[in-house]
Amino acid sequence: MNLGILRYPINTEEKNLDKLMKYLSIALLKSKRIKEGLKYQYFDYNDYVEDQFETNLIKQIDDQITNETLDLCFTQIIDLANNRIYGYDVNVYSHEIDISSQYFYIIASKRNLLEKLEKYLIKQSFKALNEIVKKTQKYVRLSLSVSANTLKLNEFNRFIFGLYEQYQIPYHLVDFVFLMKDGTLSDFQKSKELNEAGISIGVDQLNYTLETYTNFYHITDRPRSFSERYLSLLSHQKAFFDTHKIGVVFYNVSDKNEQKKLLELGIKYIKNQKTDQVLKLNQIIDIINEST
Numbered sequence: 001m002n003l004g005i006l007r008y009p010i011n012t013e014e015k016n017l018d019k020l021m022k023y024l025s026i027a028l029l030k031s032k033r034i035k036e037g038l039k040y041q042y043f044d045y046n047d048y049v050e051d052q053f054e055t056n057l058i059k060q061i062d063d064q065i066t067n068e069t070l071d072l073c074f075t076q077i078i079d080l081a082n083n084r085i086y087g088y089d090v091n092v093y094s095h096e097i098d099i100s101s102q103y104f105y106i107i108a109s110k111r112n113l114l115e116k117l118e119k120y121l122i123k124q125s126f127k128a129l130n131e132i133v134k135k136t137q138k139y140v141r142l143s144l145s146v147s148a149n150t151l152k153l154n155e156f157n158r159f160i161f162g163l164y165e166q167y168q169i170p171y172h173l174v175d176f177v178f179l180m181k182d183g184t185l186s187d188f189q190k191s192k193e194l195n196e197a198g199i200s201i202g203v204d205q206l207n208y209t210l211e212t213y214t215n216f217y218h219i220t221d222r223p224r225s226f227s228e229r230y231l232s233l234l235s236h237q238k239a240f241f242d243t244h245k246i247g248v249v250f251y252n253v254s255d256k257n258e259q260k261k262l263l264e265l266g267i268k269y270i271k272n273q274k275t276d277q278v279l280k281l282n283q284i285i286d287i288i289n290e291s292t
Contacts, residue, residue: 002039004028011043026051058111060097061104065113065120070094072124073101074279077143077249080259081268087141087175088284089271090125092117101278109147118150123163125174128281130167136288143175143202143249148183157193171198177218180205202249206237209246216247226258231265238265 004027014020023043031041064070074088091101099107108117125142132140150156164171180188180203188208195201195213202216203209209217223230241248249269250262259270279287 002028002031003041004031005042007042012045023048054107054111057097057099057107058113061094061108061117062113064094064096065116068120068124070120070124072121072128072281074142074281074284075271076277076279077269077271079268080263080270085140086269087143088279089143089145090121090128092121092124093278105147109149114147115150115153118146119159122146122160126163126167126169129169129173131281132285132288135285138288139170139173140284140288141173141175143177145177145179145204147179148181148187151178151183151190152187157190160194160199161197172200175200175202175216177202177204177216178208180208185211209241209244212244214246216249217241218249218251220251222252226261231261234267235265238267242266 004024012020012023014023026047027041027043030047031039061070070092071094073091073093075091077086077089078084079086092104093101104117105114108114122144125144129140129142132138153159160176163169164174176191176194176199178188178191178201185208188203188211191201192211192213195215200215201213202218203214204218204220206217208214238248240246247269248267249271250267251271253259253262253270254272262268262270
């Protein structure tokens with residue numbers, strides 16, 4: 001059972017019944033996010049202010065998805081072994097909404113818009129890759145992170161295969177990274193069909209690397225330190241990954257000494273979204289054309 005509790009008139013002296021019911025619904029919704037123990041939440045007016053902000057924000061995001069005006073941004077994934085670009089991690093951004101790329105997904109998840117947002121990201125990424133090929137005559141590799149909630153949609157695989165066919169993109173050029181913290185093995189098993197077609201599959205949860213159709217493990221959380229103990233653990237994991245031909249992508253490691261330690265272990269792919277330059281589509285096209 002979940003409870004939203006309003007202490008009247010301690011929390012508010014509001015007289016409007018509709019407003020009071022709104023306050024209670026906000027407290028109830030917040031109680032549903034409590035994972036353990038007694039699931040109740042007292043209303044706090046700051047929650048109402050946050051709710052109004054999020055309501056306006058999610059409407060803007062939804063409108064931009066509908067109008068296809070929500071843009072893409074690209075972060076380089078670097079191969080440390082040769083200091084070259086392995087590919088580009090893709091996210092959404094907006095000129096009109098001043099929030100970080102990651103906050104788009106956080107707010108969309110809270111407001112039941114995540115699947116729509118991620119399907120938009122995927123489709124626009126295929127369109128962008130098609131445009132890159134037309135304007136440069138070259139292919140680049142894209143990496144798309146997708147939640148377990150979107151993966152479990154009945155039509156997900158059909159949707160993905162349809163985009164490959166529509167935009168004539170080779171299967172190996174788009175990597176999918178499935179974020180499985182809130183997913184199940186049954187959800188993840190849907191990706192086997194994609195992998196069998198030649199699509200690279202990555203995960204952010206270690207236990208899913210046991211599945212034979214996993215190609216990459218994405219270490220998204222930085223350790224507290226690159227201690228000898230941590231590096232020893234990583235070394236043993238890397239031996240398992242090498243045996244089963246699983247690559248590793250390490251996130252947010254900009255320190256040169258830390259990068260050197262990773263490279264010594266054979267971990268060569270890094271992504272630094274917090275420190276690296278985030279590029280727009282036209283910038284990537286210019287970079288490719290200037291390098292030829």
